[in-house]
Amino acid sequence: MPGVLELLPLEQVAFDGMVAMIRREFERFGYLPIATPTMELTEVLLGKTGGDTERQIYLVQSSGAADAGEDPDLALRFDLTVPLARYVAEHEHRLSFPFRRYQIQPVFRGERPQKGRYREFLQCDVDVIDRGELSIRYDAEIPAVINAVFDALGFGEFVIRINNRRLLTGLLRSLGIGAQVEALRELDKLDKRGDEAVVASLISSGVSTGSARALVEMVGGGVRTGDAAMSLLDEFRLDNDLLRQGVAETKEVLGLVGEWGVPASRFGLDLAIARGLDYYTGTVYETTLMSHPELGSICSGGRYDDLAGQYTKSKLPGVGISIGFSRLFWQLESAQLLPSAHNSVAVLVGLLDDDGLEESLRIAAELRRAGVNTQSTVVADKIGSQLKYADRNAIDLYVVAGPVERERNEVLLRNLRTKSQETVPRPHLVAAVKAVS
Amino acid sequence: MPGVLELLPLEQVAFDGMVAMIRREFERFGYLPIATPTMELTEVLLGKTGGDTERQIYLVQSSGAADAGEDPDLALRFDLTVPLARYVAEHEHRLSFPFRRYQIQPVFRGERPQKGRYREFLQCDVDVIDRGELSIRYDAEIPAVINAVFDALGFGEFVIRINNRRLLTGLLRSLGIGAQVEALRELDKLDKRGDEAVVASLISSGVSTGSARALVEMVGGGVRTGDAAMSLLDEFRLDNDLLRQGVAETKEVLGLVGEWGVPASRFGLDLAIARGLDYYTGTVYETTLMSHPELGSICSGGRYDDLAGQYTKSKLPGVGISIGFSRLFWQLESAQLLPSAHNSVAVLVGLLDDDGLEESLRIAAELRRAGVNTQSTVVADKIGSQLKYADRNAIDLYVVAGPVERERNEVLLRNLRTKSQETVPRPHLVAAVKAVS
Numbered sequence: 001m002p003g004v005l006e007l008l009p010l011e012q013v014a015f016d017g018m019v020a021m022i023r024r025e026f027e028r029f030g031y032l033p034i035a036t037p038t039m040e041l042t043e044v045l046l047g048k049t050g051g052d053t054e055r056q057i058y059l060v061q062s063s064g065a066a067d068a069g070e071d072p073d074l075a076l077r078f079d080l081t082v083p084l085a086r087y088v089a090e091h092e093h094r095l096s097f098p099f100r101r102y103q104i105q106p107v108f109r110g111e112r113p114q115k116g117r118y119r120e121f122l123q124c125d126v127d128v129i130d131r132g133e134l135s136i137r138y139d140a141e142i143p144a145v146i147n148a149v150f151d152a153l154g155f156g157e158f159v160i161r162i163n164n165r166r167l168l169t170g171l172l173r174s175l176g177i178g179a180q181v182e183a184l185r186e187l188d189k190l191d192k193r194g195d196e197a198v199v200a201s202l203i204s205s206g207v208s209t210g211s212a213r214a215l216v217e218m219v220g221g222g223v224r225t226g227d228a229a230m231s232l233l234d235e236f237r238l239d240n241d242l243l244r245q246g247v248a249e250t251k252e253v254l255g256l257v258g259e260w261g262v263p264a265s266r267f268g269l270d271l272a273i274a275r276g277l278d279y280y281t282g283t284v285y286e287t288t289l290m291s292h293p294e295l296g297s298i299c300s301g302g303r304y305d306d307l308a309g310q311y312t313k314s315k316l317p318g319v320g321i322s323i324g325f326s327r328l329f330w331q332l333e334s335a336q337l338l339p340s341a342h343n344s345v346a347v348l349v350g351l352l353d354d355d356g357l358e359e360s361l362r363i364a365a366e367l368r369r370a371g372v373n374t375q376s377t378v379v380a381d382k383i384g385s386q387l388k389y390a391d392r393n394a395i396d397l398y399v400v401a402g403p404v405e406r407e408r409n410e411v412l413l414r415n416l417r418t419k420s421q422e423t424v425p426r427p428h429l430v431a432a433v434k435a436v437s
Numbered sequence: 438m439p440g441v442l443e444l445l446p447l448e449q450v451a452f453d454g455m456v457a458m459i460r461r462e463f464e465r466f467g468y469l470p471i472a473t474p475t476m477e478l479t480e481v482l483l484g485k486t487g488g489d490t491e492r493q494i495y496l497v498q499s500s501g502a503a504d505a506g507e508d509p510d511l512a513l514r515f516d517l518t519v520p521l522a523r524y525v526a527e528h529e530h531r532l533s534f535p536f537r538r539y540q541i542q543p544v545f546r547g548e549r550p551q552k553g554r555y556r557e558f559l560q561c562d563v564d565v566i567d568r569g570e571l572s573i574r575y576d577a578e579i580p581a582v583i584n585a586v587f588d589a590l591g592f593g594e595f596v597i598r599i600n601n602r603r604l605l606t607g608l609l610r611s612l613g614i615g616a617q618v619e620a621l622r623e624l625d626k627l628d629k630r631g632d633e634a635v636v637a638s639l640i641s642s643g644v645s646t647g648s649a650r651a652l653v654e655m656v657g658g659g660v661r662t663g664d665a666a667m668s669l670l671d672e673f674r675l676d677n678d679l680l681r682q683g684v685a686e687t688k689e690v691l692g693l694v695g696e697w698g699v700p701a702s703r704f705g706l707d708l709a710i711a712r713g714l715d716y717y718t719g720t721v722y723e724t725t726l727m728s729h730p731e732l733g734s735i736c737s738g739g740r741y742d743d744l745a746g747q748y749t750k751s752k753l754p755g756v757g758i759s760i761g762f763s764r765l766f767w768q769l770e771s772a773q774l775l776p777s778a779h780n781s782v783a784v785l786v787g788l789l790d791d792d793g794l795e796e797s798l799r800i801a802a803e804l805r806r807a808g809v810n811t812q813s814t815v816v817a818d819k820i821g822s823q824l825k826y827a828d829r830n831a832i833d834l835y836v837v838a839g840p841v842e843r844e845r846n847e848v849l850l851r852n853l854r855t856k857s858q859e860t861v862p863r864p865h866l867v868a869a870v871k872a873v874s
Contacts, residue, residue, distance in 0.1 A: 027782075028805045032449070037438060060513065062496070064493070066496055074495075091445060100812065148805070261805075358696050362696065376467070
């Protein structure tokens, strides 16, 4: 079926291992898991958004209801934010705020499938939500989570680009640019289309030539880390409140991220990050791999003023990020950035003759009790075939007690990685395996 | 939304922890993960089954396609077996056989919601598939996996009930009972409805009074472990090939399960297990909790002759089991069999004054680097409120460096479980936390 990522088992081992790392880092920062139903009421999903998204949702109906001519009242979630909003509104009085939640579940988009665009993909989100007010200090926690995740995943050096929508909008106001949404959308394309193209687009959307050039010059130049970021912020002429507030917030966030343990080289200010079509109101984030900028942002998010305005009267501001992991996995695989296949099975216990079955099963049971992932062979075969099976499946260790070894109370232990083998006294087997696995 | 299990965060921590245990045990036996798309082509899902299931599937269609008047060509999977069949057929030449796979994903049933019956629930499956023939010895591996899983989950003692469809059908033949499907379906109700009701139903479906009574007497009596099982099997008059083969298979399986490390008290023969409506052909399994038989089978499965006959010419016999985990979790929670709520957060780092923010963040970062799940407080508040938050959220440890502690280079460490607290020299903090968490 096109438009979905279906993996072979060893690829799935790698995929699941990375998702487990992401989950572990989310938990390390105290985020709690939630899981919402795959289907939400159609009215919940359509309430939040309009236009494009409406055409992209998957409507669901039981075959019985379809036969009865009823209209579909369920649909598959297209992100994890709308379900979070519904969840927080529904369970508000049983949750503790500030509420740090993570959610790792597939989302669905009814778009035409194309390379790296999936109809179903796994999304990994964290958000902090509070009631009433959410301190700007949380905006500095989010880069620490991003840093921990991508440090653990080990795809190479990366940089977290931070900006602020208030700052950007204040800047547009300062330059007398009225068409703000269009301008933000154009800015988002700066790294792909280049300065001149964006200036031209801005002008054709009604911005004066001078303002267009000034804007592109001001926000261009990529990411600035450390003192360079602070000096850049000091250069602004703070001629409106929005710009003043945006600059102050950005300074506070940039000043605090380091205290969370993020190395200075891994975060900075990038005034061209706009996340134009999203509902962010303050801080925004994008993250790029230093050696693979062409992959675009591998983790994005930001601050929003009110999560669930249409479901509850409480004001619920939040800040969070999202990793579209299926796409990222596919990109990394295509760029050959993934480590080589590794099996979750550590040991294959072989079987050379039927008389050895009980001993073979006992060996495997002992290894499992010692915490070693062990696959049993239950049909006797030649050692060559069994080694070939282990090799083809990237299983590193092969253990067998043939008639000779059983006679001597020994076991043969072969390491397929180092292509070495040894004979081990039967009572030492578990220790010998644990020493090399 | 009715018919789905949506948990509060700490319930989700418990749920996810148990799923992680199941996954770990599956991997311990060398099963490899696969994940198939939530949606399959409707023709794939409807190909396999007919009747009841057809009315229970959820049809899916993008909102764009619905507007265009197209027919839905996608549907949500209703089990993990049909997707496994499609997966194995599709990737057959890139898989290694015997193929041990596990799969932990939600499945969907478009039925009217009722207590403990979900429209979406998490299913945890393992199967071994081979090409051509699959040795009966694998039928003895499956109880070992069940044993490891429920041993790890710790819901109390359990027994794995093993039977064989060939044996049962041979028995029906032996007694001259023709209406086999109906008879198997009735036998499945033996523990719920009792002997007399089942005898009456059998008679009304055309079985002679003598045969009905003989059958119920033969298969009744519950589970028999160890030698009692073997003696029972020796009593049968082997007057047809099916019965002969069924008895031989059952003896081989029962004789081998112990070698896999399963205690003798935890598995046995129960001739009343029929799994009447399923497609099993040989060994069948059910598992019940000793102290909660009213929960019914918490893990069921069996052997089938051909997994994917409609998708490939290869004959792919298999054996496996399935745990309907959402329902089990709900049952255990209702029966108050779940351990008390436990937070994945080990430490809450408090904040009493704004001047302490940097030190507080540094403490948290150190704890995280040491592998401790740590939640930061970023807005200063009274110690009482912060302790109340930790208590309400089942966080065991609270750490804070107020002005006095910072002056003395110390940290206050409070254990909310033991209601004790101590002052720890700042450099010893990580060791002190690790000693009690």
